[in-house]
Amino acid sequence: MIEERKQKIKEIKDTVKRSKADADREIADGVQILTALMRCIEKCQDDLNQMVNERLKTTEKQAEDLIKELEQEIEDLTNRSSEVKQLSHIKDHFHFLQTFRFLKDPPPTRDWTTVEVRPLSCLGTLRKSLDQLEETLNMEMKKLCNDAELKRVQQYEVDVSLDPDTAHPQLILSDDGKQVHHVGARRTIFNPKRWVTQCACVFTRQSFSTGRFYFEVQVKDTTQWHLGVARESIKGKFLSIFTPEIGYWTINLNKDGLVFKDNPAVHVPLRAELQKVGVFVDYDEGLVSFYDVEARVNIYSATGCTFSEPLYPFLCPCDHDVAPLIMSPVNQTD
Template identity: 55%
Template structure:
């Protein structure tokens, strides 16, 4: 009879719709639906009305509950079958680990929950989830990824699912809340508010990601600054060591020269004294010999011999008069002072030279690559194919008189312009008798006669008549140079308002414009000047910068 009975009921019919598990002490209520006795008792204890959880039929009084022995027997068989099935499949399913949501239906070993039901407020493993996937009444329940504390999703005041959102109070509410407590408030479904908040979170996430990216870029910028600082520090340290090593060598050299000078004076005194002593010792030897001869003669008993020898031995041998002879120690007074004074002068010259070399090294770090702009060149100028050389010819070419071109002054600009930072370039001027070099602002006058001054946007120096170097200001200032430069370096610090010119080979500063106010683009300016029948035919050459060692 048990086997026949089990065939009459399906698995769904053996499950309680409240606990979703196989019936335990199944009871039937007047509408015909069956539940676990404990499940329906607890359900009615929580609610004021006695209503069937399935069909919603309301009973006037609480029905009496009697266990249905037939269904109980069938449920027992299904429970045994389910346990066997669960035990065989539990090895395939994952056991719940700490931090994971466990199945609330499993007894004994808790398996990992796959879903949580917002209606039943319980979480289920794969086996106990099956009724929600197969039973028509349970398919309508809302399943979500497993979460703990499902009770928090119920309204604490009305014991109803929190499925709405009050935008006025910014809180989740149930259906009863909208009628009783939030009647005049703006209420929307949770999904609608969820979508809105999700979009806002997306925007916030994007904003945060952008902020993170900016900070990452700032980190890279700071790291790059530190690297540049380290490079500068290493370079300055190397240059400092070089300068102080050179100065130290000069001091040691001067010290050695002082000691040698003093020792040389002492050697001369010692040599003079040795000569005197040797000469005195020789005279002593002669006198000792004469004394011996006189002593022997004085003791002679031979009257004739004494008288005959006395004449030759009676006189003292000729010797040097040593009365005025003396060894005078040399005077060392002022030796150290003179040596230190000479050292100071040497160090001063050397320091100026070393500092000039260090300064040139520093500005050479801002070297740029320039090319001459043919569209700005005076018609008489001849430019090389690579745009690195310019000289002045005898023939004025027919070229378009565009606004950028010089038509009277034999000048040309570089293609590159600069409106910030620092830049440096070098120009070979070897063999020339006249030239102009410097920088100009973009808006300079390029037509007709031009007065080359800073007021007119020109910061330049020039050579005239082979040996007259001039800073082009109003009035012009003649420059004093120790030797004619063969290569001129031009350095500009836009923000500092500085334009400096260097003799590259001598590592010496020629001249500087300071306190300049730059507000426009600056262009390097070159003028080879007229060739004066071949006397000034050598070109100006933009040279690659070879950093001084």
């Protein structure tokens, strides 16, 4: 009884320690996000000031040019008026006609009745800037939150290797158990310990029945695959259906796109070609999440999952591709 209570004290202290670490990470992530958002707001203010000042300069330049033109016409008309006035004082008609011959033509003038300088209008400028700021903030916040979320789950990285005893005969594994390649032909190698599913899959040596874990799979240059986690009892069964009801939590890339296998299947938008997929499982919370590591975005999350037995990460190259699927170490600078 004493040992049980000591163990309970240790569990409580460990929980507090993990909670403090989570709180520190949350605060650090919050500071990073809010700092980035403040930079966005400052940039929006600078852009607004620059936009209004440029419009004001344009209005002032237009007014300045028109005033110069008006002043030039006034000067030309004044000179013309003086010349005509002098001419009007000549009494001798012959002299008047001779002088009139050398009088210059009237200077060209503009019809100023239709000319105006529109007053500077900033109506809508602030609204447009705020709309742009809102869009930028939403994009930036989403990007930063996704990045922070991926960094948090990457803290739970586990080192797993593929188990050759579970590999389908059409699969070849690397010596270190980190890569699997579909060879396109069934090998005549038999192992009585081999767990073989109907599809060309391979499970990891390691399983998880509590807590959180995360791993990454490089899928670059591959065209069809399944990957995710499966419960232990799946091993050795000839099943071709990959759904949570059966015991698989998996995403699948095929000619129709990216799909989370469920009943019905969930089609997931794919913005660009996937290079690396991250898989995070919170066993106790019943959560399985998939991430596009390069884009640092969540692909899909299955919530409310029920786990009652150990989970195994598994890979399933579905076609004879040039490139293998690779259990890749986490690089948080990606």
